[in-house]
Amino acid sequence: QGTRDHPPAHVALRDRLLAAVVACFKRHGAAAIDTPVLELRETLTGKYGEEAKLIYELQDQGGELLALRYDLTVPFARYLAMNKIANMKRYHVAKVYRRDNPATTRGRYREFYQCDFDIAGQFDPMIPDAECLKIVHEILSDLQLGDFLIKVNHRRILNGVFAVCGIPESKFVTVCSTVDKLDKLPWEEVRSEMVGEKGLSPEAADHIGEYVQLRGGLDLIERLLQDPKLSQNKLAKEGLGDMKLLFEYLTLFGIAGKISFDLSLARGLDYYTGVIFEAVLLQQENDHVEEPVSVGSVAGGGRYDGLVGMFDPKGRKVPCVGVSIGIERIFSILEQRMKASGEKVRTTETQVLVATPQKHFLAVRLKLISELWDAGIKAEMLYKKDPKLLKQLQYCEDTGIPLAAIVGEQELADGVVKLRDVATREEVRM
Amino acid sequence: QGTRDHPPAHVALRDRLLAAVVACFKRHGAAAIDTPVLELRETLTGKYGEEAKLIYELQDQGGELLALRYDLTVPFARYLAMNKIANMKRYHVAKVYRRDNPATTRGRYREFYQCDFDIAGQFDPMIPDAECLKIVHEILSDLQLGDFLIKVNHRRILNGVFAVCGIPESKFVTVCSTVDKLDKLPWEEVRSEMVGEKGLSPEAADHIGEYVQLRGGLDLIERLLQDPKLSQNKLAKEGLGDMKLLFEYLTLFGIAGKISFDLSLARGLDYYTGVIFEAVLLQQENDHVEEPVSVGSVAGGGRYDGLVGMFDPKGRKVPCVGVSIGIERIFSILEQRMKASGEKVRTTETQVLVATPQKHFLAVRLKLISELWDAGIKAEMLYKKDPKLLKQLQYCEDTGIPLAAIVGEQELADGVVKLRDVATREEVRM
Numbered sequence: 001q002g003t004r005d006h007p008p009a010h011v012a013l014r015d016r017l018l019a020a021v022v023a024c025f026k027r028h029g030a031a032a033i034d035t036p037v038l039e040l041r042e043t044l045t046g047k048y049g050e051e052a053k054l055i056y057e058l059q060d061q062g063g064e065l066l067a068l069r070y071d072l073t074v075p076f077a078r079y080l081a082m083n084k085i086a087n088m089k090r091y092h093v094a095k096v097y098r099r100d101n102p103a104t105t106r107g108r109y110r111e112f113y114q115c116d117f118d119i120a121g122q123f124d125p126m127i128p129d130a131e132c133l134k135i136v137h138e139i140l141s142d143l144q145l146g147d148f149l150i151k152v153n154h155r156r157i158l159n160g161v162f163a164v165c166g167i168p169e170s171k172f173v174t175v176c177s178t179v180d181k182l183d184k185l186p187w188e189e190v191r192s193e194m195v196g197e198k199g200l201s202p203e204a205a206d207h208i209g210e211y212v213q214l215r216g217g218l219d220l221i222e223r224l225l226q227d228p229k230l231s232q233n234k235l236a237k238e239g240l241g242d243m244k245l246l247f248e249y250l251t252l253f254g255i256a257g258k259i260s261f262d263l264s265l266a267r268g269l270d271y272y273t274g275v276i277f278e279a280v281l282l283q284q285e286n287d288h289v290e291e292p293v294s295v296g297s298v299a300g301g302g303r304y305d306g307l308v309g310m311f312d313p314k315g316r317k318v319p320c321v322g323v324s325i326g327i328e329r330i331f332s333i334l335e336q337r338m339k340a341s342g343e344k345v346r347t348t349e350t351q352v353l354v355a356t357p358q359k360h361f362l363a364v365r366l367k368l369i370s371e372l373w374d375a376g377i378k379a380e381m382l383y384k385k386d387p388k389l390l391k392q393l394q395y396c397e398d399t400g401i402p403l404a405a406i407v408g409e410q411e412l413a414d415g416v417v418k419l420r421d422v423a424t425r426e427e428v429r430m
Numbered sequence: 431q432g433t434r435d436h437p438p439a440h441v442a443l444r445d446r447l448l449a450a451v452v453a454c455f456k457r458h459g460a461a462a463i464d465t466p467v468l469e470l471r472e473t474l475t476g477k478y479g480e481e482a483k484l485i486y487e488l489q490d491q492g493g494e495l496l497a498l499r500y501d502l503t504v505p506f507a508r509y510l511a512m513n514k515i516a517n518m519k520r521y522h523v524a525k526v527y528r529r530d531n532p533a534t535t536r537g538r539y540r541e542f543y544q545c546d547f548d549i550a551g552q553f554d555p556m557i558p559d560a561e562c563l564k565i566v567h568e569i570l571s572d573l574q575l576g577d578f579l580i581k582v583n584h585r586r587i588l589n590g591v592f593a594v595c596g597i598p599e600s601k602f603v604t605v606c607s608t609v610d611k612l613d614k615l616p617w618e619e620v621r622s623e624m625v626g627e628k629g630l631s632p633e634a635a636d637h638i639g640e641y642v643q644l645r646g647g648l649d650l651i652e653r654l655l656q657d658p659k660l661s662q663n664k665l666a667k668e669g670l671g672d673m674k675l676l677f678e679y680l681t682l683f684g685i686a687g688k689i690s691f692d693l694s695l696a697r698g699l700d701y702y703t704g705v706i707f708e709a710v711l712l713q714q715e716n717d718h719v720e721e722p723v724s725v726g727s728v729a730g731g732g733r734y735d736g737l738v739g740m741f742d743p744k745g746r747k748v749p750c751v752g753v754s755i756g757i758e759r760i761f762s763i764l765e766q767r768m769k770a771s772g773e774k775v776r777t778t779e780t781q782v783l784v785a786t787p788q789k790h791f792l793a794v795r796l797k798l799i800s801e802l803w804d805a806g807i808k809a810e811m812l813y814k815k816d817p818k819l820l821k822q823l824q825y826c827e828d829t830g831i832p833l834a835a836i837v838g839e840q841e842l843a844d845g846v847v848k849l850r851d852v853a854t855r856e857e858v859r860m
Binding site: 001003004005006007008010011012014015026027028029030031032033034035036037038056057058059060061063064079082083089090095097099111119121123124127128130134138249252253254347348349350362363366367370373374376377378379380383384385 | 431433434435436437438440441442444445456457458459460461462463464465466467468486487488489490491493494509512513520525527529541549551553554557558560564568679682683684777778779780792793796797800803804806807808809810813814815
């Protein structure tokens with residue numbers, strides 16, 4: 001339940017997407033690592049907050065207590081700590097597992113790919129963070145998904161907001177997860193959760209509401225830096241300083257136009273400590289898709305400076321920032337688009353079918369196809385001793401093979417093959 | 431335990447191997463499928479004989495009873511049956527899981543890659559079987575692993591041998607698994623297991639011994655076709671007929687010289703019904719490796735005509751033949767060779783480092799690197815505001831980046847960059 005087989009047309013499209021993503025990661029100088037799908041349960045414990053109940057656990061079979069990985073970030077942090085690595089730019093494309101209620105119509109499954117790029121190490125502020133946003137911009141542009149927006153925020157700015165609104169520090173994380181619902185719920189509902197479930201005073205909630213509904217660019221950053229309360233708060237000042245520097249770098253990258261400083265962005269996971277971001281596709285008016293899928297975010301990430309330290313015996317920290325591309329959601333969108341347009345993906349790459357119009361030519365075909373394979377040419381033949389020519393040409397049309405190399409008595413006598421363009425029916429002897 | 435993290439140098443080498451294998455599979459017109467790493471336990475039950483105890487089972491968490499896949503063949507058979515597919519040429523490269531005693535020094539792990547190519551469908555005899563052997567030959571040649579041999583046998587020939595030696599049909603499978611040990615144990619020990627554990631008469635065991643120690647080529651097939659006893663046995667005759675046809679096709683493919691008809695080859699798995707094969711590397715005298723690793727077989731496979739029917743409600747059969755490339759063992763060999771030769775794999779593909787000899791050039795570097803990325807060039811820069819030029823060039827040498835694009839005051843004024851070849855120190859302005 002919640003998993004699926006992927007037929008060739010899926011895999012062909014998915015491989016094309018993954019290739020584009022990986023090409024971008026390599027363009028930015030990342031190396032690949034791979035970690036086991038199995039982790040010790042204790043490695044995953046205490047990293048995912050309430051989501052921990054979705055972890056797939058293996059049966060205790062008299063060995064170690066194991067679980068399936070839940071994401072690629074925690075295994076990466078464990079890897080860095082175990083190997084005492086202080087600097088690394090890595091990517092990892094692999095499947096992760098969540099015992100979630102599958103919403104398969106919205107492209108959510110219990111087994112799905114994650115494509116992560118992360119930069120670990122102590123560097124000058126905001127340079128790696130800006131590169132992560134550049135990567136999101138490059139990939140979403142490359143894949144021609146239509147218009148998009150990358151929302152950014154900063155955990156310290158949020159914490160500063162909470163502080164100046166009089167929220168005790170012990171409630172920052174839980175209030176943060178309520179703010180995170182603002183992309184799906186109207187402010188009124190978020191406010192009533194704050195007051196009811198989270199026990200804030202109505203005044204504090206309203207005060208938070210004034211801030212978290214703000215969005216903008218450099219202008220908003222400047223305004224908040226002048227805000228009489230925020231400018232007095234250390235956390236907020238640091239966060240806003242980071243954000244200003246980030247926008248400077250994003251302007252140099254030429255991508256600031258697609259970035260929105262959005263104070264409602266909070267992101268669920270506990271481990272973020274700095275810049276956080278999330279990319280969303282914008283609704284397209286003249287979209288040819290009949291029923292637009294609601295896909296949510298297609299990429300997200302942020303800075304997590306404390307996670308590696310949780311795996312180090314001495315608590316030695318390695319600052320990290322990373323991005324995860326939501327390849328499954330992007331896949332759902334592209335798949336639906338192709339369905340709507342009637343476009344088909346070829347599932348094989350065969351260049352030529354070795355065919356014959358005559359009986360008793362199996363040996364000749366086997367010799368010819370063997371030569372083609374040895375020359376690196378992608379070739380097929382029908383697995384029949386004496387197939388009909390029509391069947392052979394039909395197979396080319398069905399599977400998209402562009403050429404047929406035909407050999408019969410005449411060709412054999414002349415020492416040639418007849419190469420036929422399946423679409424145009426043009427033939428040349430060679 | 432028995433799993434491992436793969437650092438960048440591993441992944442880079444492994445990706446190169448996998449690319450060669452997949453290129454071959456595509457050259458032969460295969461399409462890719464993907465199946466979940468989780469299967470229902472019942473799907474795996476009764477397919478692996480005694481090996482079933484090595485299956486990783488998931489905890490019963492109030493849903494379905496699940497296990498991690500043990501190989502890619504059973505999921506493929508389930509896929510064909512579930513989707514009522516009667517014809518398919520597919521490849522699948524993915525990890526499988528076995529709760530085995532890990533022998534990590536011999537390259538055996540509990541999590542490892544399998545690379546499978548299979549042809550499903552009712553076709554004229556031995557054409558797909560011959561192609562599977564051609565694929566093994568192409569891949570082992572491509573990877574330049576040194577000399578190799580592909581042993582082939584046929585389940586029906588083995589069964590025919592057992593029949594003419596007076597073994598009851600009910601003991602065929604168990605005697606077969608004893609014969610399978612002949613590649614590791616001397617005949618005397620295999621014989622004593624037959625007589626002791628398996629309860630054969632000494633005469634029957636000796637009789638079997640006369641056959642299963644035979645190996646050869648077309649000559650041996652012809653001789654056995656004349657064998658007074660075997661020629662009277664229907665199973666043996668069918669198997670030998672197949673084998674003769676197979677050798678004919680392998681000769682047309684030009685690979686018969688690397689094939690050995692070996693009656694000791696039995697292969698453990700129950701589901702094989704026809705041709706079976708296994709590729710082994712031959713010991714090399716002038717091998718530069720100090721301590722040669724014993725790696726066992728590097729590829730294997732065979733025909734399994736009954737497996738799909740086990741998943742079909744009506745028992746409808748789909749004949750299949752396939753091959754699995756032992757990529758992990760090949761990896762171990764190549765890794766050891768590279769260690770011995772001191773050769774290093776680059777773990778990134780970065781073409782150019784954007785560098786500067788001056789302070790306050792971060793903005794210039796960010797603009798330049800952004801242009802390079804947008805032009806599809808693989809580029810990196812140090813994540814420091816004002817790095818020293820020496821450090822930047824050192825980074826190129828450490829990570830194998832061949833070029834540095836240097837921009838300082840003079841270059842900025844002239845509107846050029848200085849492109850430096852890191853190895854030769856040659857520079858051009860452009």
